[in-house]
Amino acid sequence: xxxxxxxxxxxxxxxxxxxxxxxxxxxxxxxxxxxxxxxxxxxxxxxxxxxxxxxxxxxxxxxxxxxxxxxxxxxxxxxxxxxxxxxxxxxxxxxxxxxxxxxxxxxxxxxxxxxxxxxxxxxxxxxxxxxxxxxxxxxxxxxxxxxxxxxxxxxxxxxxxxxxxxxxxxxxxxxxxxxxxxxxxxxxxxxxxxxxxxxxxxxxxxxxxxxxxxxxxxxxxxxxxxxxxxxxxxxxxxxxxxxxxxxxxxxxxxxxxxxxxxxxxxxxxxxxxxxxxxxxxxxxxxxxxxxxxxxxxxxxxxxxxxxxxxxxxx
Amino acid sequence: xxxxxxxxxxxxxxxxxxxxxxxxxxxxxxxxxxxxxxxxxxxxxxxxxxxxxxxxxxxxxxxxxxxxxxxxxxxxxxxxxxxxxxxxxxxxxxxxxxxxxxxxxxxxxxxxxxxxxxxxxxxxxxxxxxxxxxxxxxxxxxxxxxxxxxxxxxxxxxxxxxxxxxxxxxxxxxxxxxxxxxxxxxxxxxxxxxxxxxxxxxxxxxxxxxxxxxxxxxxxxxxxxxxxxxxxxxxxxxxxxxxxxxxxxxxxxxxxxxxxxxxxxxxxxxxxxxxxxxxxxxxxxxxxxxxxxxxxxxxxxxxxxxxxxxxxxxxxxxxxxxxxxxxxxxxxxxxxxxxxxxxxxxxxxxxxxxxx
Numbered sequence: 269x270x271x272x273x274x275x276x277x278x279x280x281x282x283x284x285x286x287x288x289x290x291x292x293x294x295x296x297x298x299x300x301x302x303x304x305x306x307x308x309x310x311x312x313x314x315x316x317x318x319x320x321x322x323x324x325x326x327x328x329x330x331x332x333x334x335x336x337x338x339x340x341x342x343x344x345x346x347x348x349x350x351x352x353x354x355x356x357x358x359x360x361x362x363x364x365x366x367x368x369x370x371x372x373x374x375x376x377x378x379x380x381x382x383x384x385x386x387x388x389x390x391x392x393x394x395x396x397x398x399x400x401x402x403x404x405x406x407x408x409x410x411x412x413x414x415x416x417x418x419x420x421x422x423x424x425x426x427x428x429x430x431x432x433x434x435x436x437x438x439x440x441x442x443x444x445x446x447x448x449x450x451x452x453x454x455x456x457x458x459x460x461x462x463x464x465x466x467x468x469x470x471x472x473x474x475x476x477x478x479x480x481x482x483x484x485x486x487x488x489x490x491x492x493x494x495x496x497x498x499x500x501x502x503x504x505x506x507x508x509x510x511x512x513x514x515x516x517x518x519x520x521x522x523x524x525x526x527x528x529x530x531x532x533x534x535x536x537x538x539x540x541x542x543x544x545x546x547x548x549x550x551x552x553x554x555x556x557x558x559x560x561x562x563x564x565x566x567x568x569x570x571x572x573x574x575x576x577x578x579x580x581x582x
Numbered sequence: 583x584x585x586x587x588x589x590x591x592x593x594x595x596x597x598x599x600x601x602x603x604x605x606x607x608x609x610x611x612x613x614x615x616x617x618x619x620x621x622x623x624x625x626x627x628x629x630x631x632x633x634x635x636x637x638x639x640x641x642x643x644x645x646x647x648x649x650x651x652x653x654x655x656x657x658x659x660x661x662x663x664x665x666x667x668x669x670x671x672x673x674x675x676x677x678x679x680x681x682x683x684x685x686x687x688x689x690x691x692x693x694x695x696x697x698x699x700x701x702x703x704x705x706x707x708x709x710x711x712x713x714x715x716x717x718x719x720x721x722x723x724x725x726x727x728x729x730x731x732x733x734x735x736x737x738x739x740x741x742x743x744x745x746x747x748x749x750x751x752x753x754x755x756x757x758x759x760x761x762x763x764x765x766x767x768x769x770x771x772x773x774x775x776x777x778x779x780x781x782x783x784x785x786x787x788x789x790x791x792x793x794x795x796x797x798x799x800x801x802x803x804x805x806x807x808x809x810x811x812x813x814x815x816x817x818x819x820x821x822x823x824x825x826x827x828x829x830x831x832x833x834x835x836x837x838x839x840x841x842x843x844x845x846x847x848x849x850x851x852x853x854x855x856x857x858x859x860x861x862x863x864x865x866x867x868x869x870x871x872x873x874x875x876x877x878x879x880x881x882x883x884x885x886x887x888x889x890x891x892x893x894x895x896x897x898x899x900x901x902x903x904x905x906x907x908x909x910x911x912x913x914x915x916x917x918x919x920x921x922x923x924x925x926x927x928x929x930x931x932x933x934x935x936x937x938x
Contacts, residue, residue: 309830313706319697320737326799327744330755337758386632389625403629406636412853412920414860416887420909421639423894424646428902444639447632475610475618480625505748508862508887512894540750544757544867559751570746 338560341553363520364534374439383450391458410448418444419509435533438514446499457491497573507537536562647906671904679883684858687797695805703813745803753867756796785880788870796864801854812846849927856919862887886912
């Protein structure tokens with residue numbers, strides 16, 4: 269770079285009308301690593317490049333282990349059986365998959381209406397509305413809320429008052445973690461609806477409710493759905509809030525053939541945690557297989573969310 | 583929105599409005615007006631509900647912690663015994679472990695996170711690929727000229743993928759990959775440099791170092807994404823001015839880009855610190871759950887979140903109250919750090935706004 273400047277100087281003196289670089293033969297420009305400035309430049313570039321490569325090593329190592337150790341155990345049996353007792357062969361984690369889906373779904377039932385309607389309020393609020401500022405602040409605080417504390421709260425509020433660990437308690441804990449993501453992304457999506465559409469609706473005499481239901485929400489739907497998907501993906505992978513709210517169970521989440529939400533419930537994440545600390549090969553294999561299933565689940569939900577986001581841009 | 587109401591009532595009064603003669607547009611009926619008012623109050627109500635929800639969460643934890651707080655007082659924060667049998671509880675080792683592991687993970691995570699952010703934001707990969715392609719015979723085809731951009735996007739997505747992997751999977755990976763990998767180098771370090779406090783104990787499985795390494799991998803995507811935002815927000819005229827004065831790329835980065843983005847990067851680091859303090863699974867699985875205050879990287883330790891995760895499932899009523907107290911301490915620490923981080927990021931965003 270320094271050489272560029274030096275060599276260009278005489279050309280510039282001779283006249284501005286000419287191309288300032290015309291007198292220079294590019295091949296003759298010296299780009300030598302022996303020059304300290306060039307050397308430092310190249311050195312730092314390669315340091316940053318190798319640190320980026322190094323940062324990707326864990327990712328590939330995790331994926332490698334998941335595929336290497338998890339995939340070989342995957343079979344139909346794994347999806348239909350319940351977890352084995354110690355020293356028992358075979359088994360699976362069908363009940364944990366169902367448990368995860370039920371709890372995440374329940375949490376979404378709680379969170380989606382609250383989050384989206386709060387976002388409607390936020391996006392319609394006047395800029396100087398005090399409440400809107402407080403709500404946004406509360407949502408930001410919840411974004412950084414440690415997931416284990418959501419579990420502590422659900423333990424105090426649900427487990428202690430109902431007297432037992434349950435899927436409901438797990439869902440309450442998860443919903444606390446989902447709420448800020450859904451609210452904040454939905455508000456963003458609603459705000460990205462062009463002002464002229466909003467004004468056109470108002471100009472036709474629509475009330476703000478009609479504007480929200482027939483213009484804002486349908487237009488912002490892909491963005492809102494992206495936020496919901498991201499929140500679902502995060503919730504599906506959470507372990508800490510479920511450890512002592514849903515606890516774990518070796519059985520299906522049902523009693524007498526009926527879905528029972530008020531009993532301890534298995535989840536993929538807690539299964540991985542429990543089986544990782546067990547000295548039995550069968551359980552360890554299942555833990556890796558469950559990890560693979562969990563990662564695939566989270567990735568698929570994430571990808572659906574991103575696909576929706578892309579459609580919104582186009 | 584008083585706006586809409588004002589307009590529709592004006593049209594109702596206007597004799598020339600079509601709505602008045604039952605034409606194209608009608609003023610809202612009484613039912614619609616009630617629905618409108620009701621829906622607006624509903625939305626506002628949900629706004630209030632989420633604020634009260636946050637307040638309720640904090641108060642619920644504080645309320646359940648109250649018996650322990652009045653019994654144990656401040657001594658809970660300064661003592662170091664945790665013995666449910668003798669009903670002695672104190673969490674200084676856990677507070678120390680939380681801060682120590684988070685700070686170490688933050689150092690590693692920031693080092694790598696900011697490097698990756700620079701690599702992504704300054705287009706190193708794209709430029710390198712482009713110069714290779716331009717020199718080769720591939721430059722004629724339009725597909726190959728799009729490859730650099732594509733490669734950058736893939737790299738960005740790979741880094742984001744790091745954030746998508748659940749923490750319990752990282753914990754599992756830490757147990758089966760990181761700890762076995764660290765055993766030999768750590769044993770060597772302990773033998774050669776055992777006189778240093780950092781290496782004063784041997785690594786016997788779970789410990790501070792594996793936990794810190796895995797934690798830093800989990801922090802990296804946060805730091806990278808937010809730092810990259812800050813670096814991309816540096817106005818390109820500043821960069822161009824530096825290039826125009828003959829500065830090399832790295833002289834520009836060090837003297838212009840990094841200082842301009844410094845506040846945003848700092849905010850990112852503080853937010854990542856908040857995340858590290860609250861992270862549970864990787865620590866519960868890797869830190870070793872030993873109730874001791876240690877500087878050694880290879881010794882097992884404990885953190886507040888790991889204590890909660892391990893003790894809650896089997897806790898009796900009295901211990902639950904004590905654990906709620908510990909949860910309240912963790913809440914206080916993370917809340918303070920998070921509010922600080924958000925404030926710094928908000929100020930950083932305002933500072934670069936003025937430059938554009």
